[in-house]
Amino acid sequence: MSAIPLFRRDEAKAPAAAASAPKPKGGLVEVTDFRLRYDSAEGAVDAVTDVSLTIRPGEFVSIIGPSGCGKSTLLNALAGFLKPTSGTVTVDGEPVKGPGADRGVIFQQYSLFPWKTVRENVEFGLKMRGVGRAERARAARTLLGLAGLSAFENHYPDRLSGGMKQRVGIVRALATGPRILLLDEPFGALDAQTRLIMQQILTNMWQRLKISVLFITHDLDEAIFLSDRIYVMTSRPGTVKAEIAVPLPRPREPAMTMSSEFLALRRGLMSLIREESLKAMGGEISEEALQGLAINLDGQDIPRVL
């Protein structure tokens, strides 16, 4: 089995966080020379090329990159919905063959089942596994209680706010005990304030679970605040532009976002991202365009100046 040497290699360079965990229960993700090409009507499009990355067991890794750089594509390949055009995607040494409950996924869009109550949504994974009605109800209640969502167990998703929906989505994904959690811009549709709170909930939750997390975002602060490591992707076709370790201590507190370490990381990431965002917008943006208007009007009417 090739899984064993791979695991050893990983153990050797595992960071302090993973070493302090009680026992690694798997969750090693390895993506090697990943390339994905979409065949569409207008011809083939390389969405992602030459991406190699690892997520060690129990590690929180973010991917950040401009819109359309292939972040969701990569995540969908990890989830098992897309086959790499070339390269490999493995979890604990096994190639990913299709979707499965060992990898919990939170999608970019809300994906709770509208016809199921919060509790029935959380029960879904257990139901698919053949767990009996009473037992899965009990498990879901316990889990919702631990996540502070008990009061909403009989609500339909419709009645929940966006933040609440994503929390339930995370709890639903966790109910089957996955080794890996894949999140695709889960807080992208939330307002800034809710978003901060959700980030804190997620980081605290992860601190207790110690499962591997891949978190996709295009928000710098979010990536720094949450992650052990950040991969920065280039604009399409996406490749890894940089890999940045985040040495901030755990548990993470909101106040850390003001620390000089945080700000230094932010500055570094900012310049990396800015280059790529400009590139992503391609010919749309020139130096003149960046100025907004290449003329100073001093309060005069545009028609008069023209």
Next chain:
Amino acid sequence: MSRAILSAAPPPDLGPAAPPPAAPGGGAAAPEAQPSAWTRRLRRHGGAIRAGLVGAASIALFVLAWHVVTENRMNLYVRFGNVPSPSDVLASADAALGSSQFLTHILTSCRRILYGFALAAALAIPLGLLMGRFKLLREMIFPVSEVLRPIPAIAWVPMAIMLWPSNEESIVFITFLGSFFPILLNTLHGMATVDPVLGRAARCLGASEAAVFREVYLPATLPQIFTGLTVGMGVAWVSLIAAEMISGQFGIGYFTWEAYSLVQYPDIVLGMITIGLLGLASSFAIRLLGRVLMPWSAAR
């Protein structure tokens, strides 16, 4: 991406202390120092009570107008001379309700609707679901259905009489045809509009192909299926009444047509009103079933 934008801008996280949503309408009663149970009820159901009163008043006005034009045998280009007045109809209703024959007509029509409609639903819903899931099946059946669909069920009457051994079967067949296509097309449309991310979410939670179909596609399509059933029920009545008028023995459509032939004009109106009430009752029954099967959409 556009979907993400559409579902964006949710209300801020309200948390457990959020106030319950205010009841709609109910601005009628002014707030008092100590609202009694009555005023509270009035405030909660104020909108519904007002709508009920307005509805009753408008029906009363309609009957009054009917009374005026018929009692005076008005001739306003549209001729009301032979049209029975409300009191004539009431008298004939009184007589009819006492006779077992009228009841037989009603029961016969109801039975035909039930058979035809149930058969249509039992075939069209599974077929629509399968066609939505399997492209090849859709490509095979859709053209045939598109050719047959525009033919009104009534146009099938002569063919139905040839096809089926008895009159009864051909009438049920006509009713079936009328409701089949609306149910099929709505189910199909419902399948096409299922958010694919829900299917993917289910697969990520360990659902098999069959489980995704049962747990995601079926419930996600249910609202559209019920739209189809409601429309289908309406068309079923239209088709049934026409078929009964043309080729029936018994049935409320036959009763109405026969009343005309026998110059029993009040019975025409009685038949019409009965048909209206039966249609209303059956669509209400479907709505009720929908509420029971789809509690999540009632909460909206």
